[in-house]
Each structure stands twice: as structure tokens, then as C-alpha cells.
Amino acid sequence: MDVLIRSVAIFAFLWFVVRVGGKREVAQLSAFDMILLITVGDLVSQGIVQEDYSVTAAVIAVATFTLAGILLNAVTFRFPRFRPWLAGRARIVVRDGEPLLQTLAGERMTIKDVHEAAREKGIRRLSDIELCVLETDGSFSFFTRDDDKEGAPEGPDALS
Template identity: 30%
Template sequence: MASVLRAVFGYAFLVFMVRVVGRRPGKQMTPFEFVLIFFIGGLTLTFVVGDEASFTNAIGQIMTIAILHYLIAWARTKSSAFARLTDGTPLVLLEKGQWRPLAMKGMRIADDDVMASARDKELKSFDEIEYAILERNGEISIIKASEML
């Protein structure tokens, strides 16, 4: 039973740490951020596995994580407050030519990150951007100024 409780704690801790580290888009993550996420996962795995390496414990831990993940996904569909807690909310980074410095600083997003997403939509300058929004999944959505007319 102790191994199942360690698995629950390890999963919850990893979800929490990923939220704390931030939700930068995968293609904008630095090598340091990738290493950090994998390293934290490895440390948590060591904690979860502990000194008990039996097949029964492994199956119990895997099933516990699968069930916990399923329950969290189900709870997100039933409660918008819980979904906001686990996934966050979209954040406006740029609105009608005005940067939102608190949102950008809090998410560690630079204006160059926004411009990289704008270039993906073939925009060449900030003047062409009406809104830049950091979505819940970590992607930066760009709404062109011409789309708002």
C-alpha cells in the first residue's frame, strides 16, 4: 500500500512541478527546461519505485497512475474551476499594440517568443498583431490585425 501512496504523491508532485515550471510551447523550450522536466521525472521515479521492485508493486503503481490520470481528466470535464486549476487559463500577452508585462514576466515569455509565433503566421512586424494569447496548452496564438476588421 505504501508504494501506491508514493505513486499518487509522485504523480501529483510532477503535475504541480510542471505547472510551477511554466507552460512554454515545446518548440520554445530551452534544453535546460527539457533536462529539468526529465530530471524531475527521474527523481520522482526513484522515489516512487523505492526499495520495493516486485512485479506486483510495479503493476499497482502503474494502475494507480492510470486511474489517477483518468480521474483527473474526468474531473476536468465536470468542473471548469478544477480545469482552470490544473490547466490554467489563456493569458493575453499583447493587446492592440500594448504588451502585458506582468503576464509575460510571470510566464517567462519574451517578445521574441511572440514574434517567432507571428512569423509562423507570416507576419513581419508587431504592428500586424492585434492579439497574442498564451493558450492553456502553452502555444502562443496570434490574431492578425486584419482579422479584426
């Protein structure tokens, strides 16, 4: 039972750290960040199982993390009003070519981050962007002015 309680406490702490860390931080993990995460994983496992290195303790810890993740997903599905609080919400960071600096600051991002993401999508100027959305997973969605000229997309790839 002790492993179960420690697992829930560590899960809640890690969920909080990821939420506070920001969307782009999670989406832009470098090689060093991955090594750091592996190290943190080892440290967390020591905190969860302490001196109990049995297979049973490891199974209980992994099962607790899995069930806690499933429970969070179920809560966000069953109670949509909790979804923004638990999973985050998409934020508009550029509207009609103008960056929303307060929103960017709130997400701990700079306009350079938006420029970089736009260049990756082949967008040269912010003035070409009608809308840029920072998604809950930390990725950007761009809607350019050229999209309006093409009309509504058709076929199986069309958005509904």
C-alpha cells in the same frame, strides 16, 4: 499499499512542478530537456517503488499515475470552475499590437518569445497582431488585422 501512496505523492509533486514551471517551459522542450525528463523519470520511479522491483509494483505505480490523470481530467470536466486552477487558463499577451508586459512577466516570458512565435506564423510586426493568446498548452494563437478583411471563415474548417 505503500507503492500506491508514494505514487500519489509523486504525481501531485510532478503536477505542481509542471504548473509552477510555466506553460512555455513545457511547450519548448529541447533535446537536453527530454534527456533530463527521462533521468527524472528514472529517479521518480526509484522513489516510488524503492527496493521493490517487482512487476506488481511497476503496474501499481503506472496504474496510479494513469488513474490520477483520469481523475484530474474528470474533475476539470465535471466541475468547470476548477479548470483554470487545475489545467491553467489562456492569457492574452498582445492586444491591438501592444504587448501586455505585466502578463508576459507573470508568465515568465519576454517579448522576444512573442516575436519568435509571430515569425514562425509569418507575422512580421506586432502592429499586425490584433490579439495574441498564450494557450494553456504553451502555444500561441494569433489573430491578425488581416483576418478582419477576409470576413468570417466558411466551410468545415470554420470556427464555431
